[in-house]
Amino acid sequence: MRDQEIGPDRRLTTQEAAELLGVKPETVYAYVSRGRLSSRRAHGGRGSTFAAEEVEVLARRNRRQGGGSPGTGADPAVRTRLTLIDENRYYYRGVDATELAARHSYEEVAEWLWTGRMRPGATFTAPEASVAAARRAVDALPEHSGPTDRLRVAAVAAAVADPLRFDLSEDVVLGTARSLIPTLVAALPPKRSAGADEGSLARRLWARLSGRPAEEAPLRVLDTALGLLVDHDLATSTLAVRVAASARAHPYAAVSAGLGAVEGPLHGAAGGLAHRLLLDVLDRGDAGPVIAEELRAGRRIPGLGHRLYTGEDPRARALFALLENLPEAGSALAAARDVVATSARHAPLHANVDLALAVLTVSSGMEPEAGETVFAVARTAGWIAHALEEYGERPLRMRPSGQYVGAKPPQPLP
Structure with missing residues (x-):
């Protein structure tokens, strides 16, 4: 069935709905039993019919989130009130996320993401005992430890220092969130001692990412980047957090699960790859040979494309608009545009947020891993929002069934 055949009043048979969803007819009825589809008795009382528009919406959602069968014991799609991604835009609790982060x-x-209420002038404060424990743990790590290693260890140390960590009531979890995020930042070694523990969270984080003074314009870009990266629906790390929260892991442990998933090159670490790519382009003065080497090695070009957006990543668009006002970002911006234009000859992919974040980190004299740090700190707020939602659901519901494909039992003892 072609999309253009679906009208607002069209009704589908069970077989037609199954074909559109790519599932068996019995799975369609499982969707109905779980409230994901509504049905109506067909004329004559034989079989059921389904609203074509409703089936198409479910099909799009399943394609976006990887599908899944209602018979597995795990929800194929997790209901959430937090973030909606739709038509190359995304929204936090119904509000345009790019506008929210800009203002x-x-x-x-x-x-706003945690409570649905705006708290003008909100600040996060880290308890001294929590910071001391986190710093001791981080200081004991080898010098070559990466930023996510430090954040993960800091989260574990902060948990041990919090006797209320097993209290999963909403107020206590929110209190944990407001203290854990600044604790993670405070545990990172500063590049500048001046003002390292003062001001907004963005200012404190800047002191740990760049040795340059925190001027207002680049600081605003960093703060906006943090806001843009707070949440992005069920990304890999967020799903890991919800699985942990489903087992009623405390917030520190749930955040640790998210940090564990972040280290992959296709998730949080993608910003570092884009940073190195831009440095290489700036060093050579041309994206052509750099892109050629990436393609020859069979690697995807970092900073380009996003499976949830057919157009430009709205987060990248918002950051590029701010970066254009920074004179020191001019050369890195030009290199990023060169990467996009050169790659377009091979595949017409748009810039994503990793490339925009790389422009910020390169032009601010930060290390390649800075983008990963920004991502992880920002996303901690979203992880806790998802953990809070999951604490309100049935425990252990995130438990899919394995599809065994091994040798048929019984087999002889080895």
Whole structure:
């Protein structure tokens, strides 16, 4: 069935709905039993019919989130009130996320995502005992440890210092969120001691990412980037958090699960790859040979394309608009545009947020891993929002059944 055949009043048979969804007819009825589809008795009382528009919406959602069968014991799609991604835009609790991040601080955006209420001037404060424990743990790591290693260890140390960590009531979890995020930042070694523990969270994080003074314009870009990255629906790390929260892991442990998933090159670490790509382009003065080497090695070009957006990543668009006002970002911006234009000859992919974040980190004299740090700190707020939602659901519901494809039992003892 072609999309253009689906009208607002068209009704589908069970077989037609199954074909559109790519499932068996019995799975269609499982969707109905779980409230994901509504049905109506067909004329004559034989079989059921389904609203074509409703089936198409479910089919799009399943394609976006990887599908899944209602018979597995795990929800194929997780109901959430937090983030909607639709038509090359995304929304936090129904509000355009790019506009929210442009007008409000990271702390205010986080509060909105957690509670649905705006707290103007919101600030996050880290308890001294939590910071001391986290710093001791991080300082004991080898010097070559990466930023996610440090954040993960800091989260574990902060948990041990919190006797209320097993209290999963909403108020206590929110209190944990407001103290854990600044604790993670405070545990990172500063590049500059001046103002390292003062001001907004973005200012404190800047002191740990760049040795340059925190001027207002680049600081605003960093703060906006944090707000833009707070949440992005069920990304890999967020799903890991919800699985942990489903087992009623405390917030620190749930965040640790998210940090564990972040380290992959296709998720949080993608910003570092884009950073190195831009440095290589700037060093050579031309994206052509750099892109050629990436393609020859069979690697995907970092910073390009996103499976949830057919057009430009709205987060990248928002950051590029701010970066254009920074004189020091001019050469990195030109290199990023060169990467997009050169790659377009091979595949017409748009810039994603990793490339925009790389422009910020390169032009601010930050290390390649800085983008990963920004991502992980920002996303901690979203992880806790999802953990809070999951604490309100049936425990252990995130338990799919394995599809065994091994040797048929019984087999002889080895």
